[in-house]
Amino acid sequence: MSFDNLVKVRHSTVNFIEDEKMTEEDFKNIFELTKTAPSAFNLQFAEYLVITDKEKKERVKELSHNQYKIHTASAVILVMGNKNSIELPEIEKIYGPMKLLKMIDELEYEMTIETIKQYSERLKENPNELDMELARNVGLHAMLFMLSAKHFGFDTCPMHVHNVEELRNEFSIPAHLEPIMMITIGKSVDKVRSRGYRKPVGEFVNFNRY
Numbered sequence: 001m002s003f004d005n006l007v008k009v010r011h012s013t014v015n016f017i018e019d020e021k022m023t024e025e026d027f028k029n030i031f032e033l034t035k036t037a038p039s040a041f042n043l044q045f046a047e048y049l050v051i052t053d054k055e056k057k058e059r060v061k062e063l064s065h066n067q068y069k070i071h072t073a074s075a076v077i078l079v080m081g082n083k084n085s086i087e088l089p090e091i092e093k094i095y096g097p098m099k100l101l102k103m104i105d106e107l108e109y110e111m112t113i114e115t116i117k118q119y120s121e122r123l124k125e126n127p128n129e130l131d132m133e134l135a136r137n138v139g140l141h142a143m144l145f146m147l148s149a150k151h152f153g154f155d156t157c158p159m160h161v162h163n164v165e166e167l168r169n170e171f172s173i174p175a176h177l178e179p180i181m182m183i184t185i186g187k188s189v190d191k192v193r194s195r196g197y198r199k200p201v202g203e204f205v206n207f208n209r210y
């Protein structure tokens with residue numbers, strides 16, 4: 001499918017066909033494409049908790065205003081931002097192998113680590129900015145996930161996360177992971193929501209000045 005078609009046929013699914021199973025291979029294919037998403041300093045903040053277990057899905061449904069599509073979806077996925085991504089061990093995990101493979105030299109490595117440390121300090125001093133940074137990075141990742149899913153024949157619906165503390169307890173989500181959004185995934189029933197009104201481009205794009 002061409003990219004413009006892919007973008008046009010992605011819709012937020014109204015409801016899923018019940019009992020459609022997704023395999024590990026299905027998820028692997030989708031995530032292999034999704035992992036190419038951009039991220040600040042390539043720190044790759046996004047983490048996914050894929051919930052396929054029926055009972056566990058029901059628990060998420062209860063904690064999410066009982067939206068029925070969580071029941072019929074093959075999986076409900078929690079998309080989270082990892083606050084540890086700005087800690088040195090995580091930074092070294094990304095840049096260490098690049099130095100080893102001589103993709104960057106020692107000097108570039110040291111300069112990059114130093115720059116990221118400063119960025120990291122700024123975020124730690126300003127929790128609102130850290131939240132924004134997680135939302136930016138995770139949002140881009142999640143959009144690529146939904147397009148990749150469609151590419152492999154699966155439908156999705158993005159959702160807000162509700163009752164975060166209960167979800168944390170239920171799924172033992174550690175404090176450094178911040179749930180940002182949910183995505184239900186599966187095979188859509190035939191009913192496709194028509195595309196909601198979209199503002200004309202001229203209404204939301206300006207060039208050079210307001």
Ligand SMILES: Cc1cc2nc3c(=O)[nH]c(=O)nc-3n(C[C@H](O)[C@H](O)[C@H](O)COP(=O)(O)O)c2cc1C
Pocket residue numbers: 010011012013067157158159160181193195196
């Ligand atoms: C942050 C966010 C939360 C959303 N929450 C829900 C939701 O709880 N239930 C739902 O059916 N759709 C939800 N949606 C989907 C939107 O309603 C949908 O994207 C919008 O109406 C445009 O439709 P389209 O995605 O089919 O183009 C959400 C979308 C976003 C981005």
